Amino acid sequence: MTDPQENKLSMYISVQTVVNKNDTVWSGLPAFVTAFGEYEGMIQDIQNTRLVQEGDITGVPKDKAQAKEAAIQKALEVSTAVYAYAAKNNNNTLKEKVNYSPSDLRRSRDTVLIDRLQVIHNEANNIVGDLGDYGIDANDLTDLQGLIDAYENLVEEPRAAITNKSEATAALVSLFKQGDALLNEQLDKLMEQFKEDNGKFYTQYFNARIIIDLGVRHEAEEPQEPEIPSE
Template identity: 30%
Template sequence: MKKFLENKFAMIGTVIALLKQNVALWTSSTVFKVAVTDLESVKADIDNVRNGAEQKTNGSTTTKGAHREELENKVYEVISVVYAMATRTGNKNLQADMKHSLSDLQGMRDGRLVALSAHVISIIRENATALKDYSVTEESATMLDSLCSSFSSRLSTPRVVVSERKAANESLDDLFGKADDILQNVIDKLMVPYKTSKPDFYSAYKSARKIVNYGTRHEKEETKKEEEVEK
């Protein structure tokens, strides 16, 4: 969720907390009670959408990373053995073809890693007889193929997550719009009489309604204030 919306969400929570602390002052008003209940409901919906979007994004990244690491390790394991076989048999072309370090694999783009994996699978099957003595068999090719397929299936997931995140952002915009409507057009208006009858409550409410930018640092301003105090 965008930083501004996070700050706005915090403001909504602060307002609800303040109103709950002073429930005795407005509980006799049915309209006020409905408005607060509606605001709490919208806040809960925002929280659900926000948490759901974050979990999907983080989960997708973690899953893809785990599958990629597993594929990298298996490819490196196989090409190392194939390289040894190529060296022993004097196959310079195959030797050069299999000359990849683990860091090389880790630095490859996803598509390149998938292509190399498919190529290695072909190499295993083309050199099945020679590789049998090196314990690289059809089972090795099948396992590598399975890992490659699992990783490939995750490559489209980020695009799906982006689409879902876009939908979540649109949903958040709607929900924050509802919250604004409740606050600006109902609760703010219902609070006006308290300006004279309960000025402390009204003042606290106005303070709670301010959106604080928690992501901004004001080091220069703070330093300036400190200097002024010292003078």
């Protein structure tokens, strides 16, 4: 969220606080009740969207590295057993399909590695009934598939997070436009209903409508600062 957006959100919340403290004044005006309900919903949407925008993904690379190594270790356990089986049975095609050294796997790009790990799993799965003598059973393949899936999810997560952040940033612009419209075109106008009989509420409301930026006070773009009635 930008500094101007943070400043404006603070103003929104100040207005919300003032209005809620004076609910007995406006609760009998249906149009105000409806507009303020939308306004509070808009503030909640902004706060929820900000959480998405500011989501921390700095730990993902470390998690991905750990998941990658775990998947590779399990894949090597399986592939070496399959290789030995293939050698015993003179199956050169199968040998080549699973013939990856640790460095071959570790140096692979993420998407290539996922494909290679999946090939190892699938080839082993085709002969799992014959791998018991080589130390591999169906549980090992289930474990390997789980490790592959976990690694693949972490490969995709940063891109998804970046997309979500971009969408959240765009959504905030729209939400602030919605908030400004609710204030400028509805709540500000309806406040005139309280100017004569509830001057204190009226004054507090428009004082809250002033945006505070780095300690300097200035008016919201609309409306212009109203005349404050004398008490």
